[in-house]
Amino acid sequence: MKVKIHTLFQYLLDTTEAEPEAIVGFSLSRSPRLGDFMDDLDPDLPLDWNQQSFRGLPALRGHVLRQAGLDGLCAPDDVLITAGAAEANYLAMMQLVQPGDEVVTETPGWPQAEVLGRAIGATMRVVERREEDGWALSIPALADAVTERTKLIFLSNPNNPTGHVLGADELREIAAIARRAGAWLVVDEVYAGLEWDGPRAPSVAGLYERGITTGSVSKALGLQGLRTGWMICRDPDLIMDAVILRENSSEIMNIMGEVIAEIALRPDRLAPAMETARAEGRANLDRLDRFVADQPGLSWVRPRAGLIGLARLTDGQHSEAFARRLLADPYRTFLLPGTAYAQPNHIRLGVGGGEEVKLEEGLARLARCLADRAFAPATDGE
Numbered sequence: 464m465k466v467k468i469h470t471l472f473q474y475l476l477d478t479t480e481a482e483p484e485a486i487v488g489f490s491l492s493r494s495p496r497l498g499d500f501m502d503d504l505d506p507d508l509p510l511d512w513n514q515q516s517f518r519g520l521p522a523l524r525g526h527v528l529r530q531a532g533l534d535g536l537c538a539p540d541d542v543l544i545t546a547g548a549a550e551a552n553y554l555a556m557m558q559l560v561q562p563g564d565e566v567v568t569e570t571p572g573w574p575q576a577e578v579l580g581r582a583i584g585a586t587m588r589v590v591e592r593r594e595e596d597g598w599a600l601s602i603p604a605l606a607d608a609v610t611e612r613t614k615l616i617f618l619s620n621p622n623n624p625t626g627h628v629l630g631a632d633e634l635r636e637i638a639a640i641a642r643r644a645g646a647w648l649v650v651d652e653v654y655a656g657l658e659w660d661g662p663r664a665p666s667v668a669g670l671y672e673r674g675i676t677t678g679s680v681s682k683a684l685g686l687q688g689l690r691t692g693w694m695i696c697r698d699p700d701l702i703m704d705a706v707i708l709r710e711n712s713s714e715i716m717n718i719m720g721e722v723i724a725e726i727a728l729r730p731d732r733l734a735p736a737m738e739t740a741r742a743e744g745r746a747n748l749d750r751l752d753r754f755v756a757d758q759p760g761l762s763w764v765r766p767r768a769g770l771i772g773l774a775r776l777t778d779g780q781h782s783e784a785f786a787r788r789l790l791a792d793p794y795r796t797f798l799l800p801g802t803a804y805a806q807p808n809h810i811r812l813g814v815g816g817g818e819e820v821k822l823e824e825g826l827a828r829l830a831r832c833l834a835d836r837a838f839a840p841a842t843d844g845e
């Protein structure tokens with residue numbers, strides 16, 4: 464098995480040294496500082512291992528269930544603490560999918576399942592979310608894509624990159640489709656908690672015995688660098704298989720990630736942190752919505768959740784050429800082109816990151832780049 468690079472990661476690799484002066488593509492809330500946790504950290508903490516469980520700190524697993532609304536539906540042993548949602552997705556895919564199995568996923572969507580599925584030698588079936596439907600996922604199309612050979616369905620909810628949210632009834636329908644096929648259903652919830660016009664959707668681990676919820680402290684809490692996330696599933700064999708695979712890669716979690724995440728998810732910390740993240744996220748998204756409305760060169764479906772959305776370049780120009788031009792002098796502003804999601808005429812706009820990303824400055828530069836393009840002859844073959 465060889466994992467091949469995806470266009471999204473290729474673009475990030477190509478541009479890491481670009482030193483942009485502003486960003487309009489930041490996908491997570493403003494990050495706390497280490498000092499914010501000092502008062503609750505124990506200086507005598509041994510830095511070898513958590514000394515308690517290969518599944519992760521019990522207190523942290525308890526917080527994970529509570530924040531996901533799974534208290535009483537799942538037990539602490541149904542939770543495995545992982546190196547981000549990315550590792551949780553990886554462990555689930557690698558232990559469940561064999562060459563020749565079918566995997567159903569969505570586009571636009573988080574590309575990890577497709578990258579791993581192809582590397583394993585699975586047959587990928589990709590259900591299209593359409594802009595004219597507000598990026599909704601068509602349940603009939605999903606049902607058509609699922610066969611008796613479907614081993615796993617992978618979705619993100621809220622969806623990265625469109626911010627579309629599947630509601631409780633839709634998730635139940637999808638679970639019923641998965642159940643009929645005997646398929647596993649992974650729902651990646653990294654953006655949960657940042658819903659703007661409706662409630663948080665229920666976590667699939669509580670809806671379906673083969674439902675796997677993945678998530679992390681990366682997005683709403685801005686703690687991506689802790690590399691701390693989780694997998695929740697009521698099937699004890701899956702959790703054990705994930706522990707076994709992890710034992711043969713990174714073995715155990717990093718203790719600082721577990722300890723700080725445990726502090727961050729304590730109810731008395733989580734509630735105010737989420738309130739701040741939601742207030743800042745909503746204000747920035749409102750600002751971005753007004754910006755898009757004012758730009759003749761852009762249109763979009765406002766994201767219903769999360770901090771990112773896809774905007775169409777209305778003159779049909781190619782998004783990667785546009786993103787590279789925006790990153791270069793004189794604009795020096797970063798965003799992710801839609802080519803990262805097989806959407807070549809869209810750009811991914813994001814409003815996370817707090818003051819450091821200089822959102823206003825980035826929007827002004829983006830507006831200039833769009834306007835300059837509108838008055839320039841098309842010379843770049845787009």
Ligand SMILES: Cc1ncc(COP(=O)(O)O)c(C=O)c1O
Nearest residue numbers: 547548549573619623679681692
């Ligand atoms: C949908 C989705 N899943 C997983 C990840 C990886 O997140 P983590 O930092 O939790 O590994 C991301 C990060 O962008 C994401 O958007």
